[in-house]
Amino acid sequence: MVNITVDGQEYSVDEKKNLIDALKDVGIHVPTFCYHPKLKVAGLCRLCLIEIEGVPKLQAGCATPVKEGMKILVSSEKIIKAREAMMEFQLINHPLDCPVCDKAGECKLQDYSFSTGQASTRYKEAKRFISQEVVGDNLLINHNRCILCLRCVRFSKEILNEESLERTQRGNNTVIACVKPGENALISHNYQGALSDICPVGALLNKNMLFKSRVWWYEKTQTICHGCSTLCKVTANVKNNEVYRYMPPENKEKDGYFICDKGRFSAPDFSKNRLYHFMINGKKKKSTETYAELYERFKKSGKVLIIGGTTESNEDLQKISEAVKLFEKNNKNTVWEFKTEDYMYKGDWNSQIDFLLTSDVRPNSKKAKEIAGDNGADKNSLKKAVKDADIIFVINELSAPFSYKTEDESALAENMVFQFLEENKGWDKTVLLTTHNNTAAKKANIAWPIQSFVEKDGTYTDKTNTEKKSAKSVKPPEGLKNSGELFEAFIETLSQKEAIA
Amino acid sequence: MATVKVHDKYKWKWYQKFYFISITSGMLVTLKYFLKCAILRQQATVQYPEEQRGYSSRFRGRHRLKRDEKGRERCTACFCCMWVCPAKCIHIEAALVPPEKANLYPEDKYAKVFNVDHLRCIFCGLCEEACPKGAIYLDGDIPKPFDNRDDFLSTKDTMLDKEGGPIIGTRL
Numbered sequence: 001m002v003n004i005t006v007d008g009q010e011y012s013v014d015e016k017k018n019l020i021d022a023l024k025d026v027g028i029h030v031p032t033f034c035y036h037p038k039l040k041v042a043g044l045c046r047l048c049l050i051e052i053e054g055v056p057k058l059q060a061g062c063a064t065p066v067k068e069g070m071k072i073l074v075s076s077e078k079i080i081k082a083r084e085a086m087m088e089f090q091l092i093n094h095p096l097d098c099p100v101c102d103k104a105g106e107c108k109l110q111d112y113s114f115s116t117g118q119a120s121t122r123y124k125e126a127k128r129f130i131s132q133e134v135v136g137d138n139l140l141i142n143h144n145r146c147i148l149c150l151r152c153v154r155f156s157k158e159i160l161n162e163e164s165l166e167r168t169q170r171g172n173n174t175v176i177a178c179v180k181p182g183e184n185a186l187i188s189h190n191y192q193g194a195l196s197d198i199c200p201v202g203a204l205l206n207k208n209m210l211f212k213s214r215v216w217w218y219e220k221t222q223t224i225c226h227g228c229s230t231l232c233k234v235t236a237n238v239k240n241n242e243v244y245r246y247m248p249p250e251n252k253e254k255d256g257y258f259i260c261d262k263g264r265f266s267a268p269d270f271s272k273n274r275l276y277h278f279m280i281n282g283k284k285k286k287s288t289e290t291y292a293e294l295y296e297r298f299k300k301s302g303k304v305l306i307i308g309g310t311t312e313s314n315e316d317l318q319k320i321s322e323a324v325k326l327f328e329k330n331n332k333n334t335v336w337e338f339k340t341e342d343y344m345y346k347g348d349w350n351s352q353i354d355f356l357l358t359s360d361v362r363p364n365s366k367k368a369k370e371i372a373g374d375n376g377a378d379k380n381s382l383k384k385a386v387k388d389a390d391i392i393f394v395i396n397e398l399s400a401p402f403s404y405k406t407e408d409e410s411a412l413a414e415n416m417v418f419q420f421l422e423e424n425k426g427w428d429k430t431v432l433l434t435t436h437n438n439t440a441a442k443k444a445n446i447a448w449p450i451q452s453f454v455e456k457d458g459t460y461t462d463k464t465n466t467e468k469k470s471a472k473s474v475k476p477p478e479g480l481k482n483s484g485e486l487f488e489a490f491i492e493t494l495s496q497k498e499a500i501a
Numbered sequence: 502m503a504t505v506k507v508h509d510k511y512k513w514k515w516y517q518k519f520y521f522i523s524i525t526s527g528m529l530v531t532l533k534y535f536l537k538c539a540i541l542r543q544q545a546t547v548q549y550p551e552e553q554r555g556y557s558s559r560f561r562g563r564h565r566l567k568r569d570e571k572g573r574e575r576c577t578a579c580f581c582c583m584w585v586c587p588a589k590c591i592h593i594e595a596a597l598v599p600p601e602k603a604n605l606y607p608e609d610k611y612a613k614v615f616n617v618d619h620l621r622c623i624f625c626g627l628c629e630e631a632c633p634k635g636a637i638y639l640d641g642d643i644p645k646p647f648d649n650r651d652d653f654l655s656t657k658d659t660m661l662d663k664e665g666g667p668i669i670g671t672r673l
């Protein structure tokens with residue numbers, strides 16, 4: 001820690017941090033465009049200008065090392081004038097099309113234009129116009145809005161280690177463009193949402209979210225992502241009781257600055273084509289009717305197979321494991337197989353794909369493994385178990401976005417569990433706990449609707465064995481239970497009929 | 502109970518008791534307007550609905566969607582009016598302007614659907630005030646009675662001006 005004087009006030013700040021961050025810690029906000037805590041300093045936008053005692057010219061705050069005894073001014077008249085001038089420069093070619101721009105509401109340029117800019121411009125000449133371009137399979141660039149802060153370029157190079165975007169041309173003609181020429185130059189990586197996010201203005205936009213909503217309509221919930229075993233902390237953006245997307249968490253310094261596209265854009269699947277009623281052979285039934293039907297079957301059967309659990313919270317898994325214990329106590333041969341995907345049978349199936357995403361695309365396989373137990377069985381033993389079992393409980397395995405995307409259900413048929421059930425005439429003895437009203441729910445003997453990941457509070461265990469809390473971001477319909485509660489309800493039915501002790 | 506007398510009853514003067522003077526002066530007013538209308542044709546009423554009066558420039562009628570000087574639709578589907586509307590009666594669906602229609606819109610976003618439900622609208626004029634593009638004005642006609650609910654739903658077809666309008670910020 002060192003002592004510095006800012007605007008005549010003494011502060012003690014962390015000298016290892018960048019001046020911008022160090023000042024932020026003590027509550028002083030210096031406006032910046034090009035500076036990002038996770039990227040190298042570029043000093044391009046000059047909005048962060050500060051006055052240092054003994055230095056005649058204004059200096060870029062982001063490129064100034066913090067030194068003991070330093071005396072700086074961040075809100076003197078000279079600085080305010082300088083910021084106004086910098087804003088005027090940035091806005092020379094800017095189309096000012098906030099009503100159209102999807103970034104409006106979370107745009108730095110808009111915010112600073114209000115807080116530090118001027119109300120009018122002196123620029124009378126015609127503005128530069130360059131047409132919008134597609135640069136990625138989910139990414140557009142609107143050159144007119146770009147302020148050439150090069151955050152996108154630096155993010156690609158420094159975080160993704162990839163040469164995809166670069167600054168081309170010179171002077172007034174400078175634009176951001178794809179490095180590789182030709183058709184297949186389009187960016188296709190997993191961080192196009194992050195690119196659009198890191199862009200301080202609305203130059204880089206995601207195609208799949210284009211014009212879907214406006215930023216100020218979202219209600220925000222701090223929660224975690226369901227996409228893989230990293231369980232990134234995220235902010236869920238909710239509108240009309242639907243999650244539209246995930247955004248990086250509020251406390252970025254602690255919880256991370258970036259999230260990947262897989263998580264960011266797959267949450268809407270939780271609200272499409274939902275199952276909100278109980279079903280027997282594809283027909284709508286009351287919950288009690290399904291319990292009664294299952295009770296008859298349960299009485300006669302000796303072998304119970306439970307498949308899945310990697311999508312459920314620790315609390316639900318605990319409840320299910322209690323049910324399993326009860327089944328066993330009552331002389332039912334119960335097997336719980338949590339491995340449901342091809343990749344889970346391979347050696348190290350939980351490895352990093354990139355700096356965030358892991359190859360294990362389920363939120364809670366760590367805990368499921370711990371509770372269900374990994375008996376080292378291979379795929380064939382699961383196949384055999386499906387064949388032999390009298391009752392099969394499938395826990396939320398065949399639902400979106402875990403097994404398929406709602407816009408294309410065909411991927412569901414490629415799911416391993418789906419195929420095993422199909423091949424071995426398993427559907428007639430299957431109780432499917434699911435969130436989605438899809439082919440699988442219609443094929444299963446009994447379908448039980450459950451709450452989806454975003455509809456319940458819960459604890460999940462991530463790849464490093466850390467427990468993380470997921471918060472309810474969407475209100476489930478009244479009475480919709482989660483998987484643990486459903487097992488409890490079924491056990492209660494059994495004990496009422498004295499089928500279980 | 503004790504009473505307090507606060508006012509004396511008015512006592513008519515003897516000549517006031519005739520009523521003749523008051524009635525004559527009243528009839529003279531009637532006669533004045535009769536002569537004005539019958540001879541000079543200066544009556545204050547109109548033969549509605551054959552004849553109609555113009556409205557004040559501040560009158561709020563049905564919504565009109567405006568075009569700019571080049572005939573392009575001004576509305577860019579920014580949703581500001583939809584957001585501000587206290588009656589929640591505006592419904593907008595935004596879309597990307599297809600390239601072949603690029604000359605019809607100033608920006609790349611346009612309102613594919615723009616409906617105003619006139620059964621819900623309270624004609625507060627907030628939408629007009631909120632619009633950053635001067636695209637919506639309540640300067641249309643008076644909402645007429647219809648015999649079915651569907652006709653009260655104004656769509657782009659019925660609201661959009663056919664030709665280019667005056668510059669932003671003015672009303673017809």
Ligand code: SF4
Nearest residue numbers: 146147149150152199
């Ligand atoms: S596209 Fe965005 S991030 Fe990239 S240089 Fe332009 S303003 Fe900066």
Ligand code: SF4
Nearest residue numbers: 225227228232260263
């Ligand atoms: S890395 Fe995993 S947890 Fe993080 S955002 Fe992507 S899918 Fe979600």
Ligand code: SF4
Nearest residue numbers: 586622623625626628
């Ligand atoms: S006049 Fe008022 S109530 Fe009617 S559409 Fe506009 S904002 Fe809504």
Ligand code: SF4
Nearest residue numbers: 576577579580582632
């Ligand atoms: S009418 Fe005006 S406020 Fe409403 S969406 Fe169109 S541009 Fe926006």
Ligand code: FES
Nearest residue numbers: 034043045046062
């Ligand atoms: S933030 Fe310092 S120059 Fe851009």
